[in-house]
Amino acid sequence: MRGAFLLEQMVSIGLLGVLLVMVAAVTVQTGRSGRTAQRGYEGQVVAQNLMETHRAGAMSLLSIGSLAPVNGRFTDQTPYTATTEVYSLGGGGFATGLTENDLKGLRVTVTWRDDTGTRQARCESLLARLPR
């Protein structure tokens, strides 16, 4: 009788142990997902802010090609690099008759690394020579 009770206790403790490990794994995974989501959100904010900064200035000051990259850190100190690519629309399709002086494309990509590899947040928009 004593032996059976001991066995039950040991099985219970073992089961609890397995469950604790599972909980720990889920907690770690959730925490990691949260941090990934947080970085993703911050990456998107950085991309949007950079896009708005470019849009607020003169379109004519943006030359076709890649602009100087911007380096920074998220709130958890993960480093990121934001690159801006200014591209021409080619003057066809909806941009028929237009040149790069009339309309440009702007693509901002924020890149960082985490446990799962390289991650990116992107923001893209067209920009007309829009006098105010």
Next chain:
Amino acid sequence: MGTIRKQRARRGALITILACLLLLFTLMMVSSAAALFQQNLRHLDDARSGARRLAESAVQALIARLVHDPGLAPAACPVVDLTLTSYPGSRGLAALDAAESSRHGIPLSVNNLTGSGSLSGWGGTVVQPETANIVGVGRYRGREQRVEAVLHVPRFPYVVSSSVPVQADRLHVFGVRDPSALLGGFGAIPPEMKEPGHIATNAADQSGSALKLLSTTIIEGDAQSRGSVQVDPGATVTGSLRPQAELAPLPRIDIRSLDTATRPGVSTLSSASLGATTLSGFNRRAGDLAINGGLRLDGGVLFVEGGVTVQGGLSGTGALIASGPVAIEGGGSLSGMSGTAVVAGGPIRLQGSSGQQAEFRGLLYTEGDLDCRYTNVAGSVVVNNPNPSGVVSLHRSTLVQSPGLGVVTVPVATTVPVPAGGLTPMPPTLHANLTTMGDPYGFGVPPVNQTLRGTTDTAPTLFTANMNGPREDYSAPPPGFPVTHPPTAAEPWYEIGLPNPMPADPITLGSIRVNNPNPSGEIDRIDANGVGWQDSFVGDFTDRASARAALFQVAADWGSVNAAGSTDAFLDDAAQYMVDQAPEIVRVFNANSRLLGQASTGGGGGGSTTMVRTVVVWQLDLSRFYNLSDRIRLRSWREL
């Protein structure tokens, strides 16, 4: 007893373990649900953000098309349909064509930039003349976002525009729709009559910001600079702060071309110093001029080969043009609706006093510095100083702009003797259609009876367009014609030759005006044939594209079902008309120019003469230094 206790203890342990299990399971579920919820929110946010970028891009693309071609018709661009690689499977749409708008289930965008009447937009909105209402729709991952932009075409976009840095101290800048609102004084303008007034400089930062708004300066509009903008804590900008902005287009006036030397009946001022002075007609002074007691221009244009100093203010309707500096101290008035143009090759200084603000209505243009103190200016100010170290200083002044103040028109009456017979008339104009002439180009619109303003009389009225030759102004060569004889002291007149080769767009040799643009308006007069005419018109257009956009729009407003084909047919004939009539235009211009030039020097070969009273319309219109595209501005931008 002992066995029962042990069995209870075992059951208790099992229940505890099961409770722990349940708790842990719940925790895991909550944790997973939270992670999933967070991920879902991210996806939704990404979708909304992507859809918004797509909508914005569609609007930007259509704006670019409109700035490139302000007369853009639905047939030329029925719909903008685009995608962006950062948002796979996305779509951005904006439709000018009603069928495309309905096919895609998106609001209709309306281009009325070159129109003269209001049009209906999406959702019952009214699209005013000289505006465009653009709605872009973005779709991404099941989300849809809409963005609306309104463009407009101000006559002159800025109250102050400068090529050099601007320093404003206790300056107040705003706009008014109706200039008559200023008649009660600058401080008594009700807020509902105010409009935005913008200030802009193309200067880069030098010693500090290119645009400094100091002390309690108030800009009721945008503050725009190619460099940076400094706004003191007490200063206010109610519009946008726009550092690193696009260059503002600046008018460049050829001051020499405004010399009155070759104008008919020009009076020469021999004295370098005058008391209170009123001038009419064309006047000229070789050398500096000082006026003590105020200068009133009563339909007068004064050109000074040198500098001008006026004590006692400048008032009336006319133009003061100087190759050197201009200084005006005190006085002035804002009576009347017309203004005065001050054009200076050197700096301009306007000086009032703390006790009495000087007042000025009209246009200020300088190729030097501008120093404006204790002055109220109703009009537009352009500083086109090629010296980058120049400066604009605005101190305790108020600058107000209005669409009606972007132009100074001065009817200058002069009487000149010419040989009997007078001036030779220019060739008759070519009409697109006339009530009395028929409809040769097939617009298919009958005249309508419109009421004479203020009466019950009616007369048949119909829109039309006229292909006119160059303006009959013999003091300057008409654009596009080469000068074969420039004015000299002995022979102060221009002669011109035939363009060779003819320009690709011969319409540039003359201008096209579209008359009676309002199909449901009132008429202002009835001619001898009993036909009604509106005073308002659209034009004058000096190129085919602008004329086409305007005539097409007016014809469409009048209900023409063949507006495009008829407009093109008329413009083909108009171009041919200019080619055919160019030799006659050259012959008549040279004959009249020579006649007037000889009359001004007392020549003309003797014989009987006749006095011809001519009214020359002297006009300075800042908008003519811009093409329509340069004047298009964004009025509003919002997410729907």
